[in-house]
Amino acid sequence: MGISVLVANEYPVVRSGLRTLVAATEDLAVGGESADGHATLDMVRQRDWGLLMLDLCMRGRSGLELLKLIRAERPRLPILVFSAQREELYALRAIRAGAMGYLSLRSDGETMLVAMRRVAGGRMFLSPEVTELLASHPVESGGVLPHDRLTDREYGIFSRIVSGATLTDIADELSLSIKTVSTHKSHILDKMTLAGQVEMVRYAIEHRLLETVSE
Structure with a gap:
């Protein structure tokens, strides 16, 4: 075998x-x-x-x-x-x-x-x-981009948000409460010094972190 x-x-x-x-x-x-x-x-x-x-x-x-x-x-x-x-x-x-x-x-x-x-x-x-x-990667050369400050859990939620998933969708997929996902979203915005979801999406596009960005 x-x-x-x-x-x-x-x-x-x-x-x-x-x-x-x-x-x-x-x-x-x-x-x-x-x-x-x-x-x-x-x-x-x-x-x-x-x-x-x-x-x-x-x-x-x-x-x-x-x-x-x-x-x-x-x-x-x-x-x-x-x-x-x-x-x-x-x-x-x-x-x-x-x-x-x-x-x-x-x-x-x-x-x-x-x-x-x-x-x-x-x-x-x-x-x-x-x-x-x-x-x-910037981390290797001493620099840290805003999304590198996120924990793995936060990064997973960030990538889902900017890809269009709702908080309810994310909570269901990750077996979390909506309140927990919302708290993570707030922490993400704080760590990345962004004002809201629109800025999150703009950031993802600028840094080529979106699934929909063409090669």
Whole structure:
């Protein structure tokens, strides 16, 4: 049997696509699937996996907090983030949180297999875009941009707000109360010294942090 892969993604079509891709190989095998953060954590605890393909945007416990929790409980588990989120949004934080690679859903099948094998083998996989981000990110050169001051939870809420999600949507997705999300929003505005949501969106556009910004 090949390397046992746990695929954590809420979309059936993505999980099915990965199953089909891996089925054509001799060294990789999808051994389990999960559609939300809670199920992913439960499955990670149940057995030793050869590789975790992790999406950062799932219902329930998700995102960078889930990544950090898994890394704390299973420090040797190879984790490859496989997400629709643009590299500018989450790649740096994901790698700093313990991921060994970051792969976009836009990647072709050959690149996916290379990334999976590389990470499962204990090596990092970085696309040219992520490598450039790591080399040029302001934090590395001593500067800190306003959005770098946010905690991982705040950054997740910030990215959802500027992408058009309502506070109710965010509360439902992250299993939080609307009051808690509203409090986080206030802290985000304070830390980034912004006056309101319009300025948040303008900031995201200027710094290319929006999913809808064209390449």
